[in-house]
Amino acid sequence: MSIFGRCRRKLAVLLRREQFGGELDEEMEFHCEQTARELEAQGLSREEARYAAMRQFGNTTRLRERSHEVMGFRWETVAQDVRFAWRQMRRSPGFALTAVLMLALGMGASVAIFGFVDAALIQPLPYAQPNRLVAVDESEAVFPRSNLSRYDYEDWQRMNDTLASLDVYNGAGYLLQMGPVTEPVPAARVSAGFFRTLGVQPMLGRDFRAGEDQPGQPKIVLLPYGTWKARFGGRRDVIGQQVSLSGDEYTIVGVLPRSFSFAPRANAEFWVPLLDRNGCEARRSCHNLDGVARLKPGVTEQAALANLKNVAARLAAEYPGSNKGQGASVEPLTELIVGKVRPILLTLLAGAGLLLLIACVNVASLLLVRAEKRRREIAVRGALGATPARLVRQFVTEGLLLAVAGCAGGVFVAGGLMALLTKMVPKAMAEGMPFLSAVGLNAHTLLFAAGVALLAAGLLAAIPALRMQLKDLHEGLGEGARGTAGRLWRRLGANLVVVELAVAVVLLAGAGLLGKSLYRLLHVDLGFDATHLATAYVMATGTGYAKPEQQMNLYREIERRVGALPGVTGVAITSDLPIQCDCDTDWIRIPGKPFHGEHNEVLDRDVSPGYLGLLRAKLLEGRMLTDEDDAQHPNVTIINESLAKKYFPGEDALGKQIGNTDLKPDSMREVVGVVADIREGALDDPPWPAEYKPIYHEPETNFSVVARTSGSAGALLPEMMKAMRGISPNPGVYGEVTMEEQASGSPTAMLHRFSTWLVGGFAAMALLLCVVGLYGVVAYSVSQRTREIGIRMALGAERAAVHRLILKEAGWLTGIGIVAGLGCAVSAALLMKSLLFGVAAWDASTLAAVALILGGSALAASYLPARRAARVNPVEALRAE
C-alpha cells in the first residue's frame, strides 16, 4: 500500500472528522443493539440485556480513542498536548513568563553574539576565492610583520614563483579641493594590479592598467562607492573628470562597487596608483607598504612563505646594508582582518553559551518543581488510563512549547542586541571591521537560533521526562510516598543548582578578570600627564608648504594662534601623538659599539622644543630641547629610559652620539637628555626605545598639535580648530580629540571595554538566575520537609537548629558549586589569557571576591526559605498531613 494512499485516506478522515466520529458512533451503537437483541433472545429482560451488552462493549470512549489513533494523524494528539500545555501555562502565567523570559534572554544573547562571530569569522571576505588571498610582508626580529619597502616589493614581485600576483597598498592623505572648500581626506595608494588580485571590478569605468602605477605615469584615481555617492552625487559622468588632491589634478577613471571594502584601509576616500616614489620609497631601507597576494593554484601558504624567505635571503645578500635580517611573513588575509577580534568574539560566544546553559537549567528546574506539584494530577491521569509514554509526552510538549516561545522571544532579543552592539562600536573602529555590516538576522543566525532552540528544547524535554522514568507514577496516589519522591527530585534539582553555581562562578570570574584588566589598562603609567590636553592632526601637503622654512613658519604660526586662546598654557608640535602605535621607526647605530648590520629599531619622534615639557614627561637627566636646537645648531636628541637601558647599559648616555646605520656625519646627534618612557604604542604593549628629535631639523608636512589648557580640553577643541583653520594658505586640520579620549578610546581600550561590559552583563544575569534557582530549590525542599520539620520541632528541636538545618543544606550546595566553579574559572581564564592585561588567570583577589559575592547571594537566597522553615508551627504541620 502506498504511503500516498494512506495519507490521502487519513486526510479525508481529518477533513470529515465529525462525520467519521458520527459513523463510528453509529456503528458501535448498531453493534450494541445487535448484542442486546441476541441476549434478549437468550431470555434476559430488555433492560438487563442492554446493560450486559454495554458492559461487554466496555469503555466506548477508549475504543473511540483507539480508532482515532489508528485513523488520526499523530499530531492530532500532539495538538491536544499542546492545547493542554497552553492551558497549564495560562493557569500559572508567572511561571510561564519567567521561563520564557529567561530562555529569551539566554538565547537572544547567544544568537546575537553568534551573529558577530558569523559575520567576522565564518562568512568569507567579499573577494573572489578569499581563501587563496594572503597578506604578505617583510619580517624582522622585533616586528614579525613589518612593511615592505618599494624596491623590495618590486624585486619580490619579480623573483617569487609561488604567487599568482603580488600587490601592495599604503595609506595616504591628501588635501581635497572641491570648489572653495579644502579639506584633508584619507586615501590609499596601491599598485596597479591591486583590485585584480582581490578579484574586484569597478562598477563604472575601468580598473588601473598594468604599468599605470609607475613613476611619471598620468595621475588617475578610482572612487569607492561611498565617495562617489557623497561627493559626486552618484553621477555616471564623473568618469574622465578631474579632482584636485593636494594641488595635483587626478583623472577619475572608475568607481568601485558598493560591496567593496578593504578593512586595512577602510577609510580611504580615494584610491590612486603608487606613481612617483615619495621620500621613503626612494630608499630600499624605508618600509611603508603592505602586500596582498593571490597564491598560485596548489601552492600552500607555507610554500609561499618558504619561497619568499628565500627571495628575501637573496636580497639580503645583495643589499646587506638595507636588507640584512629582513625576512618574510605570509598569513591568510582573513587573519589580518579578524585576527584581533577572534579571541574576544570566541570568549563572548562562550560567555553567552554559558548564560544560555544557566537559563536552560533554571527553566528545567522550574519545570521539575512544577512536575512535583502536579504529581497527584499525573497519578490520576495515569490511573484513568493515560500510558506512561503519553504522560511523558505531555511534559515534553510543555518543555517544547516553552522552548519555542523562548526562542521566538530570543530572536527579537537577538535582533535588538545586535543592532545595539553594532551601534556601540565607535565609527573609527567600525571602519576597520567591514564585517559589522553583515551582522544581523539572516539565514545563518536564524539557523543557529533554530539549532539553539532545538538543543534547549531537548534539554527541557529530557529533564522532566528523565525524572518521570525515575519513579513509579502510581506512587503519587499514596500519601506515604511523598518522602522518597521528594528526595529524588531534591537530588536532581540540587545537582542542577550546583551546575548553575559553577557556571556562574566561571562567568563572574571572567568578568572580574576582564574588568581588572580594563582597570589596569586604563591606569597604566602613560609617562605623561594626559589631562587637559587637546590634540589635532594637521596636513600641510598643499601648495605654500613645500619648503622647510614654510613648514617651520606654519609651526610657529600655529603655536602663536592656539597659544593666544584663553586658558591655553602651552602648544607643541609632534610628528606622532602618544598612544598611537609603535610605528614610525628608525634604525640607529652607536659609534664605537660593535655593529654587524643589525637593525636597531627605535621609535623616531620629531617634536617642537616645548613638546616634552608640555606633556609633563619626567626628565631623568640632562636637559629638554630648546628653541636653539634648530638647523643652525648641532643636532641633538633626547632618548627615553628604554633606549638608554637597551643601548647604553650600565653607562651614562648623556653626551653620547647616535647616528644612522651608515654613521653619515649629518645623521649624527648628541644625547642631551633622558626622559622616563612615554607610552607611544598601544596601552597593553611594553614600552619601546624612543628618540625625541627637534622637528626644526627635519620639518614634516603631516604632524599633530597638542595644547594644554587650564580649563576643559574638550571645550578647547573647537576653538583650537577655528584658530588653525584661519591660517593662510589653509592647512588641512582634522581628527581633533582630547588626549584622555585618545587613551580611553584607543582600539585596545575599546576592545577591552567591550568584552568587559558584555561578559559583565552576562555574569550579572547569571548571578541573578543562579540566585533564583537556588531559592527555588531550597524553598521547594522546605515545603516538602514541612512534616519532618514539624516532627523535629515537636520532639524539641530549637528554631535555630531548624534554621541551621536548612542553611546547611544550601551551604553545601553553594560550597560544592563554588569550588567546582573556581576550578573551571581558572582553566577558562587560561583560555582567554590573550585578553588579560596585568592580571593572572588565577588572580586570587578576583576569585575570592567572586566566591564571596556568590556565597553571600546564595546565603541571602536561602535565608528566606530557612526563616519560613523555622517559623513552621509543629501542630499545624502535623495536622496538615
Add this chain to the structure above:
Amino acid sequence: MANKGDLLPGTLDLLILQTLKRAPLHGYGIAQSIKRVSDDALTVEEGSLYPALQRLLLQGWVKAEWKITETNRRARFYTLTPAGRKQLGLEISKFEQMMAAIGRVLADAEEAG
C-alpha cells in the same frame, strides 16, 4: 487477563480478511461469524475489532459502505478489495509457516520429554 478466547497476536487481521472473503459483512456480523465458525472458541472483542477495521481500511485492504440490513437497520458493510485478497494470501502463508514452526518446536519438546 488471558481469556480462553484470546487470539494469537497478529491473527485478527487474518481472521477478518478471511471472514470477508465469503461475503461483505458489518462489524457485528464479522464478530458473530468468527465466533460461530470457531465454535465459540474465538471471541473478537469490540475494543480490538473496530480499530482493526480502521487499520484495514487505511491500508486499502477493505472498503466500507453503508447498507440496509435484513432487519431494516442502517449498518456499515465491509468488503474485501483485490489488494485485501492478495494480503489475505500473504497472511495465510505467513500463519501457516508460523504454525509449522510451532509444531516443530512442540514435536521436539515431546521427543525430549
